[in-house]
Amino acid sequence: MKSDQYILLEDEFGAHNYKPLDVVIERGEGIWVWDVDGKKYLDCLSAYSAINQGHCNKKIMAAMVEQAKRLTLTSRAFRNDQLGPLYKELCDLTNSHKVLPMNSGAEAVETAIKAVRKWGYQVKGVPENKAEIIVCRNNFHGRTISIISFSTDPVSTTGFGPFTPGFKIVDFGDTAALEDAITDNTVAFMVEPIQGEAGVIIPPEGYLREVRRICTEKGIVLIFDEIQTGLGRTGAMLAEEHEGVEADLTLIGKALSGGFYPVSAVLSNTEVLGVLKPGEHGSTFGGNPLACAIARAALKVLVEDGLIENAREMGTYFLEGLKQIDNPKIKEVRGRGLLIGLEFHDTAGGARQYCEQLKDAGLLCKETHQTIIRFAPPLVITKEEIDWALEKITPILSR
Numbered sequence: 182m183k184s185d186q187y188i189l190l191e192d193e194f195g196a197h198n199y200k201p202l203d204v205v206i207e208r209g210e211g212i213w214v215w216d217v218d219g220k221k222y223l224d225c226l227s228a229y230s231a232i233n234q235g236h237c238n239k240k241i242m243a244a245m246v247e248q249a250k251r252l253t254l255t256s257r258a259f260r261n262d263q264l265g266p267l268y269k270e271l272c273d274l275t276n277s278h279k280v281l282p283m284n285s286g287a288e289a290v291e292t293a294i295k296a297v298r299k300w301g302y303q304v305k306g307v308p309e310n311k312a313e314i315i316v317c318r319n320n321f322h323g324r325t326i327s328i329i330s331f332s333t334d335p336v337s338t339t340g341f342g343p344f345t346p347g348f349k350i351v352d353f354g355d356t357a358a359l360e361d362a363i364t365d366n367t368v369a370f371m372v373e374p375i376q377g378e379a380g381v382i383i384p385p386e387g388y389l390r391e392v393r394r395i396c397t398e399k400g401i402v403l404i405f406d407e408i409q410t411g412l413g414r415t416g417a418m419l420a421e422e423h424e425g426v427e428a429d430l431t432l433i434g435k436a437l438s439g440g441f442y443p444v445s446a447v448l449s450n451t452e453v454l455g456v457l458k459p460g461e462h463g464s465t466f467g468g469n470p471l472a473c474a475i476a477r478a479a480l481k482v483l484v485e486d487g488l489i490e491n492a493r494e495m496g497t498y499f500l501e502g503l504k505q506i507d508n509p510k511i512k513e514v515r516g517r518g519l520l521i522g523l524e525f526h527d528t529a530g531g532a533r534q535y536c537e538q539l540k541d542a543g544l545l546c547k548e549t550h551q552t553i554i555r556f557a558p559p560l561v562i563t564k565e566e567i568d569w570a571l572e573k574i575t576p577i578l579s580r
């Protein structure tokens with residue numbers, strides 16, 4: 182079948198909750214993907230940073246196949262021989278004390294919400310059903326009802342009420358607003374160290390440190406959602422390291438499996454996860470041995486193949502190259518590691534047209550919020566490959 186026919190099938194029989202570029206991919210390797218017509222593209226999105234280790238990474242695939250032959254699922258009614266080792270390796274790598282494994286990112290967020298509420302009632306002494314969690318404007322934490330209840334994006338919320346109460350919104354980057362919003366009933370502040378879906382929004386220098394100080398002083402739990410920024414993407418294992426701070430709960434997902442499987446986790450370095458008792462939370466697939474074996478290999482690849490340092494070096498190089506593009510329609514190019522956002526002025530006519538042209542030139546990029554293009558290739562990218570990309574990108578984004 183040709184691309185057109187696959188597209189027709191998707192459009193006729195599938196829900197239209199996405200508006201993908203019309204490229205039908207059938208194969209991937211490293212930074213490259215191929216469509217059904219045999220055309221090759223550089224993947225500049227990495228499935229929203231789930232493919233940090235590159236498409237079909239051979240070491241992760243080998244671990245997955247090995248494990249799939251031995252044991253895939255026991256449920257947590259029984260133990261398995263992959264879970265404990267994954268916990269230990271994750272704690273060592275991220276300086277955490279406890280892990281709770283789930284599947285999707287949204288489930289990790291939901292888990293954190295439940296844990297901090299319970300912590301609020303049991304440890305902090307907040308009156309039952311009064312717990313408040315503070316989040317930031319323009320956040321993205323997932324798509325469940327509770328999570329969209331504190332989204333500020335009307336596209337995510339319109340028509341989906343009634344919503345879950347118990348959330349307060351403050352501006353991202355504004356520590357005074359955070360301090361003002363905290364009450365006796367506040368149990369946690371949840372924030373992305375860099376807002377990914379909002380368009381790679383980097384907070385002012387010192388923001389995370391100040392947030393850490395405020396949360397400690399006021400006795401509330403600090404949650405970093407590192408589902409997109411974590412696991413090497415920004416040139417550090419966790420983006421919090423750029424400011425030398427540690428959250429109380431850290432959420433990871435996406436690249437935790439290198440794109441082979443949905444695996445997420447809540448990492449905790451306080452007693453917060455300890456409030457969850459047997460039967461109070463769980464998931465049939467969470468912590469299954471196949472997921473654990475994949476995650477162990479995905480973490481190993483990040484460290485052993487030097488992908489975190491590569492993200493730092495290549496990110497700087499790519500960012501500098503993009504900044505050289507001379508076009509008054511470009512408002513700003515910003516990034517950390519290989520999480521880069523290029524923002525056009527509102528008058529430029531939108532970023533989608535550029536993504537279409539980049540696609541024709543062999544680069545897959547996705548616009549976010551109409552005016553921003555995110556460049557986030559797999560962390561295995563080399564300098565020569567970035568040169569190749571810049572050669573294609575520069576003339577198109579100069580128009």
Ligand SMILES: *Cc1c(COP(=O)(O)O)cnc(C)c1O
Pocket residue numbers: 229284285286287288290321322323324373377378406407408409410434435
């Ligand atoms: C992608 C993402 C999520 C949600 O993850 P899913 O696996 O899509 O549920 C949550 N938080 C952030 C910051 C994300 O980028």
